[in-house]
Amino acid sequence: MKVALAHHWVMSYRGGEKVAEQMAAIFPDAELHTLTRDPNIVVPGLKDTPIHTSVLNRLPGIAKTYKHLLPLHPWAISQMEVPEDTDVLLSSDASLIKGITCGPNTQQVCYCHSPPRYLWELGDEYKRTSLAARLLLDRMGPRLRNFDHQAAQQVAFFIANSNFVADRIRRYYGRDSHVIYPPVATHDFKWDRTRDDFHFVLSELAPYKRIDIAVRAYNELETRLVVVGDGSERKHLESIAGPNIEFRGRQSFSVLRELMETCAAFVFPGVEDFGITPVEAQAAGAPVIAFRAGGALETVIEHKTGLFFNEQTPESLLEVIAGFRSADFSPLNSRANAERFSVGHFRENLRGYLERIVGIKTPGTNERETFRIGA
Numbered sequence: 163m164k165v166a167l168a169h170h171w172v173m174s175y176r177g178g179e180k181v182a183e184q185m186a187a188i189f190p191d192a193e194l195h196t197l198t199r200d201p202n203i204v205v206p207g208l209k210d211t212p213i214h215t216s217v218l219n220r221l222p223g224i225a226k227t228y229k230h231l232l233p234l235h236p237w238a239i240s241q242m243e244v245p246e247d248t249d250v251l252l253s254s255d256a257s258l259i260k261g262i263t264c265g266p267n268t269q270q271v272c273y274c275h276s277p278p279r280y281l282w283e284l285g286d287e288y289k290r291t292s293l294a295a296r297l298l299l300d301r302m303g304p305r306l307r308n309f310d311h312q313a314a315q316q317v318a319f320f321i322a323n324s325n326f327v328a329d330r331i332r333r334y335y336g337r338d339s340h341v342i343y344p345p346v347a348t349h350d351f352k353w354d355r356t357r358d359d360f361h362f363v364l365s366e367l368a369p370y371k372r373i374d375i376a377v378r379a380y381n382e383l384e385t386r387l388v389v390v391g392d393g394s395e396r397k398h399l400e401s402i403a404g405p406n407i408e409f410r411g412r413q414s415f416s417v418l419r420e421l422m423e424t425c426a427a428f429v430f431p432g433v434e435d436f437g438i439t440p441v442e443a444q445a446a447g448a449p450v451i452a453f454r455a456g457g458a459l460e461t462v463i464e465h466k467t468g469l470f471f472n473e474q475t476p477e478s479l480l481e482v483i484a485g486f487r488s489a490d491f492s493p494l495n496s497r498a499n500a501e502r503f504s505v506g507h508f509r510e511n512l513r514g515y516l517e518r519i520v521g522i523k524t525p526g527t528n529e530r531e532t533f534r535i536g537a
Contacts, residue, residue: 163522165192166244168253168262172199172213173225177344177438178275181323182254183207184345184508185273188524189252195242195262197235200225216242233302236261236309244268250520253317258306261313269318269520273342273512276327276435277314277334281307311335319519321512324436324457340515343460345508346441346500353447353497355423357488360386362425362448364418364439365432367393372453375431377403378476379483387429388421422446426488430458431479437461440468445500447493451482461503467496 167189169182186192186207193212198219216238218224218231239261244251246265253260256275264270281303311334314320320339322328328339361380365371373395380387381404389399389409400409410417422428428443428450436457440450444461450468452458462468468491471482501507516522 163249163520164245164247165189165250165252165522166248167192167194167211168244168251168255168259169194169196170255170257170259171197171228172203172205172208173228174200175203175205177436178254178256179205179208180347180438181273181275181344181508184505185252185254185512186211188509188513192252195244195259197239197257197259198224198228214242232306236306250516250522252516258310258313260317261309264316270316271319271321271516271520272314272317273321273323274327274331274339275323275344277330278310279435281310282330282334321515324460326457326460327435330435342508342511342515343503344436344438345505346438346445346503348441348445348497348500348504351419351442351446352423353445353493355447357426357448358424359426360388361427361429361451362421362443363387363389363391363429363431364421365389365391367391367395367399369395371395371432372474373399373431374402375453375474375476375479376429377407379479380404380407382476382480383483385483388425390418390421419446422448427451427486429479431474432456433474434458441500441503444468444496447496449486449488449491449496451479451486461499463495463499467491467499 167185172179183205193214195214197216199213199215218238235258239258240263243263248268251264251268251270253270253272255272257278260272314335314337320331320337322331322339322341323344325341328341331337331339363373363376365373367373377399384406387407390413392412422443423446425448428448430440430450430452433456440452440458441461443450444467450462452462452468452470453474454470454472464470469482469486471478513524
């Protein structure tokens with residue numbers, strides 16, 4: 163049985179690319195189709211995978227402009243074709259790549275990280291990033307949503323990365339899906355190290371991540387907050403932060419691991435479809451303080467591996483921090499919970515599902531394939 167792979171784009175090494183490289187590990191002979199790729203980005207698990215890109219990849223400076231060319235994405239994807247003798251296309255998508263042209267006998271199984279949030283839910287957030295984004299979404303949004311919806315109807319089977327995303331797939335596409343949680347490199351972390359007295363945030367510093375809530379809350383405390391990440395909100399966040407809040411920008415994996423393994427708590431104030439970083443924190447033995455919404459509800463066990471605050475406000479977060487004691491949480495419990503999302507579980511679940519629905523049988527592979535932490 164011939165299998166091909168697809169991924170929305172290879173422009174960073176984050177959660178979506180970690181799913182794509184695990185798919186490539188399961189199907190080492192498969193070729194990958196993607197809208198565009200940055201040759202400077204190294205995805206270890208794709209280094210031996212042939213990668214086919216769209217015509218947009220020929221444009222100079224595409225690594226910086228591909229998101230601004232969103233109106234051209236449907237056209238470029240429509241020009242791409244999976245070989246007609248392909249039996250199964252396994253796609254990894256948070257955008258529009260599921261609209262790639264397939265032969266009449268090809269069944270597409272789409273691992274959906276989320277219907278594109280910039281089209282269906284967070285349009286107002288993206289519009290605030292620039293005048294160009296506002297004009298683009300106002301004028302092109304309906305056409306892009308129509309393309310995305312039609313592309314979803316071409317998919318034979320959907321896999322969602324969480325129950326939260328499964329609900330969104332049903333709402334926007336009218337399709338059911340099977341939940342398989344994404345892979346987390348739990349074995350990259352030690353869970354039994356001595357805890358320091360600081361709290362930790364790891365995130366892109368973008369408006370929808372709501373790091374401002376954490377900054378305003380910790381301004382009222384003496385507890386040290388370490389923030390790692392960068393983005394459009396960094397200057398604003400630094401301007402409102404008190405002396406106990408430290409911004410470190412982007413950091414290497416070794417630094418991130420050190421912070422995960424020694425923080426007293428990991429703070430997660432946003433809403434994510436799944437949210438890999440809270441699982442990585444638990445793999446490192448850290449309790450999580452998260453907003454009660456999104457994928458965190460599926461990955462954090464209240465009063466056992468973390469606590470939830472109920473409203474996205476500094477006051478609500480402060481109320482939970484006031485009752486938080488790191489010593490109340492067992493690092494071993496956190497690590498045990500994180501193991502539910504390990505690379506091995508992901509591969510086992512994906513193989514089993516594909517065998518049931520399309521009859522693909524795959525040999526076992528090394529389940530300790532490593533990859534790095536993502537914001």
